[in-house]
Every structure is written in structure tokens, then in C-alpha cells.
Amino acid sequence: xxGVTQTPRYLIKTRGQQVTLSCSPISGHRSVSWYxxxxxxxxxxxFEYFSETQRNKGNFPGRFSGRxxxxxxxxxxxxxxxxxxxxxxxxxxSPGASRMNTExxxxxxxxxxxx
Amino acid sequence: xxxxEEDPQALSIQExxxxxxxxSYKTSINNLQWYRQNSGRGLVHLILIRSNEREKHSxxxxxxxxxxxxxxxxxxxxxxAADTASYFCATDLGNTGKLIFGQGTTLQVKP
Numbered sequence: 001x002x003g004v005t006q007t008p009r010y011l012i013k014t015r016g017q018q019v020t021l022s023c024s025p026i027s028g029h030r031s032v033s034w035y036x037x038x039x040x041x042x043x044x045x046x047f048e049y050f051s052e053t054q055r056n057k058g059n060f061p062g063r064f065s066g067r068x069x070x071x072x073x074x075x076x077x078x079x080x081x082x083x084x085x086x087x088x089x090x091x092x093x094s095p096g097a098s099r100m101n102t103e104x105x106x107x108x109x110x111x112x113x114x115x
Numbered sequence: 116x117x118x119x120e121e122d123p124q125a126l127s128i129q130e131x132x133x134x135x136x137x138x139s140y141k142t143s144i145n146n147l148q149w150y151r152q153n154s155g156r157g158l159v160h161l162i163l164i165r166s167n168e169r170e171k172h173s174x175x176x177x178x179x180x181x182x183x184x185x186x187x188x189x190x191x192x193x194x195x196a197a198d199t200a201s202y203f204c205a206t207d208l209g210n211t212g213k214l215i216f217g218q219g220t221t222l223q224v225k226p
Contacts (some may be wrong), residue, residue: 004157033212042219043203048212055214088155094212104214105147106158 002027004093004107012113018079021110025072025093031055032074033104035067037088046089051073078112086114121204121217129225132192136220138204139184145209147180147187152201152219161189161202194224 007025013019025032035047049068055087066076072093078085088111092104122137138147146165150158162182164171164187171178177190191198201221205214 031212034213035214035216043205043216045215046212050212058213074186090157092158102162103160104158105160107154108157111155 004091004105006089006091006107006110007106008063009108010111010113013081014037014115015081015083017093018077019083019112020075020077021082021089021091021112023074023076023091023093023107025074025091025107026093029093029095029105030072031069031094032072033094034074035090036060037090037109038084040087041091046076081114083114085112087112121147121202121220122219124218125221127225128194128225130194130196132194133222134194134198134222134224136189136202136204136222138187138189139180140187140204140206140215140217141185142206142208144206146207147178148205148207148214149176149187149189150188150192150203150216152204153202156174158203175180194222196224196226198222199224 007022008043021087033048035043037043046067048056055079063079068074088109090109091107094102120139128134128204146163149161150217152158162173164178175192181185201219203219204217
């Protein structure tokens, strides 16, 4: 089985621009979560999607948004980029509807640099 | 704020030695998970221990959980250079789809 695939792997953007990151979960997985990792704040939860619906959202400004498609692929978008948005963005997938006692399978991440 | 606090922040040992990492958390949990991250890459799931379990083993890994103290430990026995990585604990509060990560322990295993 192919793992979680994130594209692109690296991205450089200018302040004020917007960016879209993509995540393809493991085949058959229907839940996708997004995390931001920075040296200062560590790993922080952005949001979780299941069956095209956002089920949970972290404490991030509205510039951060996401969506999930019918094939479970997910995208996250960051508008009006700020220098502080530079981070490793990680996507994780989980098998099904139940959130109880399930491990998350992470992709390799997208390294976003805002200049 | 982070749910999990890990100790130590950094650990350096010789190959063949054991490595112990500790994690403390603040609120009641459904389960606690440990992940490994190699040099800024993706996270790899190591082990999940449920709140009603006290100890779990997987190969050279041993995890304990003390819910009364709100703490967990990860023991890696007979460490190898390939174990060099950052290790994170993550708490699952149950039915939220959200993991709350600690700041991580950076482990260096010298050959």
C-alpha cells in the first residue's frame, strides 16, 4: 500500500501570497488531519476532515483553510502569507469514522518557506 | 499550550545502551502515542497505549503509562545508530481526531 503523499515537498513563497498544499491519504483511509511544525511552537493541530466535512479545527486564524474531496484527498490553503507561516506542514490519515484508539499515518511533509 | 512535556529535551548515548524518555501531560486522555521523526521528515508511529493499559512492548520498545501521575515513558533497549531521531509523545483526548504533541526528545546514538 502506498503511504500518505504530500505535494509539493518544498515551496518558497513571498509574503502576501497564498499557497495550496495537497495530501493524498492511504488508500481506503477517510480521515485526514493537518499539522504545522515549527521550532518555536512544535507540532500543532490545524484541522481534521472526514467524508468531506471538517470535524475539528485547531486554534489558527481564518487565513488557514482546508477541504477534502470525495476521494479523500485533502488540500489546505494559506492566504496572505506571513513570515511566521514558514513551517513543515504535515498531513496524517487514519482509517475510518471512529477516532478512538487509532494511530495516524503521516506523510513526509511540505516545507514552506515564506520570504 | 502543549499538553505533553517531554524530558529530557536532548539525550546522547552510545550504541548498545538503553534510552529512556519521559512524557507528562495535563488532562485525562483516551490514549497516548509515541512517534519518531527523522531529521525534519514525516512522523512514524511507534506505539499506542490506551488509558487502561499500564505497559506495552513492541520489539526493542517498552512504553509505560501512569494515569495517576499523568506520565508515560518510552524505553529503547540496545540502541542503534539508526535510532537517532526526535521522539514525540502525543495524547489523544478521545473522539476529537486531534493529537496533542509534546515538544519532543532529540536522541543521538553514537556508533
